[in-house]
Amino acid sequence: MTFLKRLLLIIGISTTFCLNAQTGSNELDLKLPTLKDQLELAKNNSDSSQTAQVYLRIGNFFNRLELYSEAIKNYQNYLDIHRKKDSSLVNVKNIIATIHLELKNYEEAKIISLSTLRISEHLNYQKGKAISIALLGSVAEKQGNYKKALEHQNISLSIFQSLNDSTGLASTYENIGSIYEDLDQFDFAYQYFKKAQTFAKNSDTNLQINILNNLGDVNRKTGNYYKAVNYTEKAFQLAEQTGNTSQVGSALKDFARTHAALGDFAKAYEFLNRQSLVNEVELKRNNSEIVSALQVLYEVKEKEAEVQLLNKQNQINKVRQYIILIVSGAIILSLALGLLYWKKRRWHEKQILEYQQQLLQADLDKKMAEEVALKREIDIKVSSLTSYSLNIAHKNKMLFDVSRTLSNLKDRNSELVKTKLQELVEEIESDLSNNNEWIELMGYFGQIHPTFFENIKNVASEKLSSSEMRLCMLLRLNLSSKEIAEILHITSDSVRIARYRVRKKLPINSKEDLQAYLLHL
Structure with a gap:
């Protein structure tokens, strides 16, 4: 039995379609579409919890058929939905790590196992911790590091002992026995296989058959051929009773090896022929199951593709409708905005025209005011010039009269001259004392300041x-x-x-x- 199947037994998800070797192609034809229908229903109901569980069952379905890529994909879908760090997450990640171990992706298996170990320690999930450490031990064994492999398996063993988990103990004892068998330490291997047999009595028959075959191998390798035949015979009978053709083939192969070691080559050849026939039947059955599953998977994916295509077409139609509505709305909006813009522009043009008219009127009023002010200034200056002209004329007349009087007095007697000069002085002083000039001057000054x-x-x-x-x-x-x-x-x-x-x-x-x-x- 592979480590993957033993792990499924320890975790407790050994469903019929996962481990039953006699599952027919008809059942497979019905199982996958049923699971797909359940998945579609869960999605339509927006039930994330149910969706995750269906993904898990689909992953187990493909895992049983050894279609590991599809199994990992569905397990990952489960993890994408089920993000809660709990025991379920640990178990599924451990299954993924085991698949990588089966595919010889040892480093990937190691990384995932270390991750689940940390989560298990954080959750104090002892069973998950034991399985993660056992996986690390199996990785170390496959990489040839037997010392580290034994260390990990012994730690896992002590945890299963504290949990009193008989299936876990049986599986771990068998792992340790296999390590010692690889090291050719057959006595230790035999002891651990016997312990595994003791704890596997109430476990799944597949685990019991696997342990019996291992006991037969160890006895054959140590020369105890009759004991080897006895253990192999028990494994063969149990495999036939449960209809496990894979284990039947393994038992027949062990019979052939043991009889060959005894020198009974005719018997060995007979068992090899029987094994070939069983293997051929098993291969046909496996191929039939895989082909049937792939056919169903193809049909399901084809239907999904058709549904997706219809959905895409519907989306495209909706997008087209939206585009038509948007374009129509855009055109109407553009026309409305254009009309609004035209009205707004006309209003602005009217406002601008009114403002321009107001500016022209203001400019005209300003020029008229300037013209009035200029006219007033001219009038003032003309008045000033007139006043000064009259004043100058008065001064000139006075000076002329003075000049003429003085000329007429030069030939007169002194008494008459004195009298005339006195009159001129009085006239000049009278003119000088005239305040009209000061009033006019102050008036002109007031106009300037x-x-x-x-x-x-x-x-x-x-x-x-x-x-x-x-x-x-x-x-x-x-x-x-x-x-x-x-x-x-x-x-x-x-x-x-x-x-x-x-x-x-x-x-x-x-x-x-x-x-x-x-x-x-």
Whole structure:
């Protein structure tokens, strides 16, 4: 019996379709579609737990037929759904590790076994731990590291002893016996096989047959041929009773070897022929099962492909409908957006036109205001020129009269000249004392600096006299003290004193120039 089948027995999933060698092709034809139907139903019901369990049963189904790639794929599907770290996860991963061991993928089997060992230790799952360590021992045995293999198997044995697991003990004792048999230490091998036989009495018959065959092999290799024949005969009878043709063939092969060692080659040849016939029948049956299973698998996959194709076509049709709806919606939306954009654009164009008209109107109003201001300025300047022209004409007339009077007096007597000169002086002083010129000048100044007089009144601490206001105006015109004295017909000292008085009435510090202050007022 392979390690895989022993593992299934230890774990406790030795279902009929997994281990029964007499399963017919008709049953296989019915089993896989049934499992597939169960899987489809579980998926449709969104029952993840049931889906995982069906994947596990399908994996076991393919495992029994030794279609390992399909078995691993379904076991992996189970693990993808069943992510909970529990004993079930450990058991399934151990089965996958055993399949890799059967396929001689020793490193992969070792990696998975170490993984399940860590999980088992974390869960304190002793049975899973024992199986993982036994797997590591089998890997070490296959790689020729018998010392490490014995260490692992003995650890596994002690755990099974603490669990009082007879099937686990029988399997582990058989593993240890096989290691000693490989080392040609047949006495130790025989002892462990006998212990395995003791614990396997209540176990599966396949395990019992396998142990009997091993006992027969050890006795044959040590020369105890009659004992060997006895054990092989027991294995043969038990295999025939259970209909296990594979074990029947193994027993016949052992018979042939033992009789050949006894020198009874005719008997050995007879057993070999019988073995060939049994193997041929077994091979045909296995091939029939595998072909039948592959045929069913092909049909199932073909149906799945057809369903997937129909689903894809339905999806494509739905996508087409969605595309048509989306395109139609996009066209309608584009038209609506286009109409909205056109209306919005027209509204914006209307707004822009109104703004432009408002700007033109504002520009026109501005130009009209500038024109009015310019006209006013011209009027003011014309008025100013007129006033100054009349003033100049008056001055010129006065000077002409003075010149003519002086010319007429040069030949007159002194008394008459004195009288005339006195009249001219009075007339000139009368003209000089005329305030109209000052009023006009201050009016022109006010047009140029309209806020000056108001500002100076606001900042002055005391009220300024008219003469002081004139002084401030002349200083604002940036005239010198000498020029101011000539205009006001006073001396320079008088201008200095007047400036001092004005300075006291304004908020000016001692270091600041009066004229500079007034220029910036």
